[in-house]
Amino acid sequence: MADEDILSDDLLRQLMSVGEADILVGIHTHNNAKTIGQLVQIVREGLLKYFPRERVAILNVDGGSQDGTTDLVRAAAISDVRDATPFYALRTLHCISTKYNDVPSAGRAMHIVVAAADLLRAKACAIVAPESSEIQPDWMNRLLRPIYREHFDFVAPVYGRQRFDGMLVTNLMYPMIRAVYGKPIREPRPGEFGFSDRLVSELIGHELWTQDAGRIGPEVCFTVSALADDARIFQTFLGPKGHVDHQPADLVAALRQTVAPLFWSMDSTYASWNAINVVQTLPSDGPEYEVGMDPVHVDLTRLHQMFASGVVDLQDVLKSILSTSTLAQLQSVAALDETNFQYSDELWVKVVYEFAASYHRSVINRDHIVQALAPLYRGRAYAFLTENLNASKDDLAEHIEALCRTFERLKPYLLECWTAQEGGS
Amino acid sequence: MGDMIVSELGQAWSEFARALAHLLPRLLTVLIIAIVGWVIAYVIKIALRSVLRLVKFDHLSERAGASQLLNTAALPSPSELLSQLVFWIVWLSIGLAGVSFLGISVLQHDIATILSFLPRLLVALVIAFLGMLVANFFARAALLAAVNSDLPSPHVLSDVVKVLIVVLTISMAFEELGLAERTILIAFSIVFGALMLGLAIAFGVGGRDLARQFLERRFSDDRARRKPEDHLSPL
DSSP, rough: OHHHSOHHHHHHHHHHHHHHOSSEEEEEESHHHHHHHHHHHHHHHHHEEEEESOOOEEEEEEEEOSHHHHHHHHHHHHSSSHHHSSSSOSSSSEEEEOOSSSSHHHHHHHHHHHHHHHHHHOOOEEEEOOOOOOOOOOOHHHHHHHHHHHHSEEEEEEEEEETTTTIIIIIIIIHHHHHSSSOOOSSSSSSSEEEEEEEHHHHHGGGGGGGGHHHHHHHHHHHHHHHHHHOOOOEEEEETTTGGGSOOOHHHHHHHHHHEEEEHHHHTHHHHHOOOOOOOOOEEOOOOOEEEOOOOOHHHHHHEEEEEEHHTTTTTHHHHHHHHHHHHHHHHHTTTTTGGGOHHHHHHHHHHHHHHHHHHHHHSSSHHHHHHHHHHHHHHHHHHHHHHHHHHOOHHHHHHHHHHHHHHTHHHHHHHHHHHEEEEE | OOHHHHHHHHHHHHHHHHHHHHHHHHHHHHHHHHHHHHHHHHHHHOOOOHHHHTHHHHHHHHHHHHHHHHTTOOOOOOHHHHHHHHHHHHHHHHHHHHHHTTHHHHHHHHHHHHHHHHHHHHHHHHHHHHHHHHHHHHHHHHHHHHTTTTOOOOHHHHHHHHHHHHHHHHHHHHHHSSHHHHHHHHHHHHHHHHHHHHHHHHHIIIHHHHHHHHHHHHHTTTTTOOOGGGGOOOO
16 A cells, blocks of 8 residues: 555644654554543653653554544643653654554554655654553653664564563463564564564555454564564663553453464565564563553463363364364373363474464464464463463463573474475465 | 058158257267266366466365365365366256257257256355355354353353354245245244244343343443453463
């Protein structure tokens, strides 16, 4: 889709009145009245404090809010931050708000931000999640400084999490991306991140915007594009992840937003990852990993039951996706009761790799492949929870590290599945 | 008397010989038409099979679940099946057109009927094939949705979806063929009505608790309907 189709006339007019900008901050909203006013104020405060001499613009892209979100953005934009803080801008801080005529979509909103950044020739951009309840003014510095002053291309956040929050990230996304692309990105689906003008020019015409994966999970596609383009990546610690309550409660929706974009990106960037067999370290500031040890409330029996019944009920679907030996092992695990349950790292990694290869080959409808992973993830989550329920922070970190090493050790198996199936098609 | 018999036999023989002489070239023509028809049908089959392979028709069918269906029925791959079908239809059409060249008036009427029936047969087969694909796709979608929503008896739901689509497909295919239209329509209405009524009764009376839970989950606040598993965000 061309720039002129992405940017509405009204937005174009507003962007032209801005002219050029050094820094652009994009905020995608959809009924975020509860948090957006304060969030815009904090973003402005951070920009005034850390980038007083730069030409800065905030772009709010709204997906048709009905709760007055855009009014709150406008109000926050004209309210005088200077009264509350000792920081003064030496240039005008523009705050633009626009709506797009489409169903709310993170991908659509992000595409608008990227197109606007391209038009404004912004050197550094940041995306901020509208529900970031823990946001601090210095996040602007942490996300934008490495790009604007140190010439990195992509700044990925690291959040402090409770020990079992984000198990899909710790048990699949992080270790798989680390093994496949050779870079340990802790948060492959970041709520907040920064990117450079070089990455904007790479992504402006990218096919991801026209694909379901890009529409539903643009953050993952964005991250993987940065990895595949060999961009200079920096990780920055932002503090506690403040929007856990707003994450999808539905596991299938979560898989569609993360695993589907990852598999899709792997498919389109095969040439850039197939030869990687070394994991690099990434420059970073702050701790690379931080977990809280709050007590956990979860119905383990239900998790186990949903895994066991899922494997039985989806047997025919899994036959199309998994190899005979992996399916047989899964069925053996599903037949175990809770006391004897063992779902090894190796089996989990083989399952994930075979799913990725089957997605690549489209053995059945791709969305069905992603949905079929849900019960198998529940089994993995059950195993991870029971093994680590009484583990210390260090033990937990070591277990995740061991899983990462298994993903890395079995990467040849992924390549084997990938190429063997290609040969067979 | 003997001369008369010999004369009649001679006349009959000469008439038979004349008729045979009249028919043989036509038979030969029919044979040539059949051979040429076979060649044409074969060329079309090869071309169609190549095109289907080029557009990865088997791959698409595999994704839609048609290949598994055909494997179960010990049938060849979808592209092979379709090209074989087209081969037989083309050859049969040309062959029958050739037979009508014989000039046998009784046959001509029947051949015209069969020839007019063939395109409808092809359309009906295509409807049936596509219907099976759609049925498989939606049955699998229903199964996955039911399993991931932790609904009881997900296979029943999946099978109901499949049966409904298959029954609808068969009724459409028969309607296209013009066979027992009313019977099929009535049978479909009865099956569909009975199924819906059965489901309504089962859901409303037999599954009051399930209905209540469903409605609660559907209309209550998102946070309230989160299950314990959901206290841990996967992301």
